[in-house]
Amino acid sequence: MTSSSSSFFADEKLNGNGGSFSTPPTTASSSSSTRTPPFLPTRAEALLLFAYPALLSFGTLFSLLSPQVRNAPYDPSLQAHSQDPLLSPSYFARKSNIFNVYFVKRGWAWVTLAFLFFLFHHPATASTQQRTRGLLRWGLATLWWLLVTQWCFGPAIIDRSFRFTGGKCELVDAKMDAGLASGKDIVTGVACKAAGGQWQGGHDISGHVFLLVLGSYFLVQEVGWVVVNHWRRSGSNGSTAATAVAGMRDDRSVVMGDGAIKSATVEAERVAATAEHRLASAWDALAFGGKIATAVIVMSWWMLLMTAIFFHTWFEKFTGLCVALVGLYGVYFLPRFVPLLRATIGLPGI
Template sequence: MTTRRHTTKVEIPIPSSANGSASASNKLDLPPPNNSPFLPTVLESILIAIYPATLLLGSIFSTLHPATRNATYNPTSQAYDPADAPSYFAKKSNLFNVYFVKIGWVWITLAFFLFVFTHSSLGPPLRPVLTKRRLQAVLRYACITAVWIAVTQWFFGPPIIDRGFRWTGGKCQLMYDDSFAARAEKADMSDAEKAFTHAACKTIGGQWKGGHDISGHVFLLILGSATLWLELLPAMLKMEGLREARRIMTTDGLVRSAAIETEDNPDGNMKVPEETSIGVKMALFVAGMSWWMLLMTAAYFHTWFEKFTGLLVAFCAVYTVYFLPRGVPAWRQVVGMPGV
């Protein structure tokens, strides 16, 4: 006679994680990959690499394209003769240059604030409520704008671009040096007009000659579009990706996932919204247009080295505001990080 065995089920209660804190805590306690908080993620690296690749592509195109090689380029005015310009975009008078690039920071500012005040990941849409995320986003914008002003507009006098041009041996020369009127006008120029600003030189009919001119167009287009991309991506990604992949240095000296910062955010855990707001669309449009005009600038204007220095200065500013805070907790407390 066989004996039937009975098995007894033992249920082990599992703590509820309805608020997500337990699962998030376990996830964040896992050892992070051995990547530095000072380095970009794979996705960010691809994004950053687009910029030098664009400059390289445009420069190669201008070297190989027969119409560009045969056109008359004036390195002093940094422009082609309008009569035989190799492309509509090679003319400084093209509408995209006049109404987009020349007032580029207006477009960047409009796109930035439209995104910040319409996307629900930063606060109530279309309501002037300064949440912590919004306030820190505005501080990041202020830092980036301060760099743009210092490099292209004013830096305790002439901007850095003009100072760099003078430091490398450049000077203002009148276009008709042999005429009596020009010599008289030159004699009447003040030292400030003659020595320091590109705008003053242009006003009296002169031209910058002899120095290294950092490409202001390259600087502006990279700085503005990179700012928009780095603000957009963490708020838009719906999968575990950029927000969790970024590493930060915490105050206790440990390297952890940036997602841990979300746990301490007084605005609550970061919920990636489903909507695509008008601010996102505007920012994508401005970033896309910036890339196209960067390609046109690379193809038709400035020397290789002038474009490289414009890229370098823009990257330094972007790194200071968007990457350095990850490894410097005190700086991160001020400007924060997008998406946390």
Template structure:
């Protein structure tokens, strides 16, 4: 019995002949493309690989560095003793941690919207016009921000990080203090607050103990910087190369280049004035600082597994917003794709 060989129909643009008679809508039946719609391109894969590589390098450094091994690390507070911290960046009080990481989403938001409203690939620079590309970029930001809020701030009560800590056996242990003020403060705290929120535990002088603590720093720094990079890449490549390399599944069931759905009237072919480059520069600075602080976090804070779960949660959100739309046309109609 012979089997029938199936091929995947892929539409690619056919270069015009010398006399210009060839049509751009010609179709060919070809074997499946090198990258499926739900997979990143080679360039995107290299970018994504930077994050696990950074975590690995930081963890190896902390294991091998003599000063780090000799320093006193408290796994409960997840911090080194300031008196013998192996580096300025190993202190939680370092300025970069206090004024950049601790309010990291403010910097990510500033960089994102400065880029969106100053780069002509998304619409008229320095004008509040809500083009399709800008609107979909804002929707992507809203989705990513919703994940950040759910994981670190609030998820119908305690955030996912705190819930995960409790689900894995963690609890809030009080630091006993017989002073009248401490007893009164503890009496004012409800049992639910003691049990379910890290912030409430810290407020009453307690400490999280026992459970798995997803690294919020790793999650934030990867989620924010990856969002900026995936928005920037099409603009930095002048809307060419990456756009053609990405594959999408269209509503008619064909696998095509992402350029098939590009709306050149949305601003993709507009000349970029020099003054609008400020958005790209600020986003690059924020993404670069995020990478550096990710390396410092990998070197001096959290366990291997806590850093891995922070990476995994961040990647899940990035994949859902930036890669899954390529294979799901209805989802792509809502959030779009950068440069398309």
């Protein structure tokens, strides 16, 4: 690390006032000009964000280089390889695989359960304010998920995008001949399938990529910053964890009401670490709720890789990623330089 202001490791110490943390004045003044801008991710956040296009790129490259995947029949209308077990290149290439049916298809439910368990059971999120703000952030992320995949004052954003780019529902001949439905009256993919048709043409934003990126990074933000700050505080009384976490700090920057840019820790609750809070490792700092959330994150990354290898075109996956990042930016980065919004929904771990 070349700059104490742009890494997780910087010299911090107790200021003697109830166990709160402060940076020595000389460090604060010398690093203020090099602090990460509030509208940009920290170095750690940038690395985690980079993991998503890296997974998608690796999966796409693997699908092109693997003879087994490259030579398998592909159906553009399904955005997938043949679903016949004898022709499918992998168990994970079949939409009927158990992880797709019971995890991805119910992805936001898993994310919600993991988050709520963490929020209401982790010792560092015990205050009413923290829980209320956490629920507000979850509500905004959920609203974005609903608008993109379920309903947006009519058809969802994914369906509107599909039709705007020339897509339509092509019904089977029997339905059309019988006059039971008309392709122009079907405005969602779900309705098209229910009518016995196929959603064809146009650009289909990858809903799987959108969901897996949105859900997993939501948990990374909500769990990650809480654990970083909780673990850091745990070593503040000279415990054995102090050596391991010495100087670990919250690297986010925020814009104050007067326009000044300061460390996010200026808004942190001043909680004194006690002997009961001393933790030997970050794994302990996760607590049980954090470990459940970690399992959901890891499973989301795995299924994102499977989606990258076996489903959708590169551009469909790329737009799914971009749409997810738009929502995440609004929930986790916009409040850092909009004080009024931050006063309402707060920041994770603060």
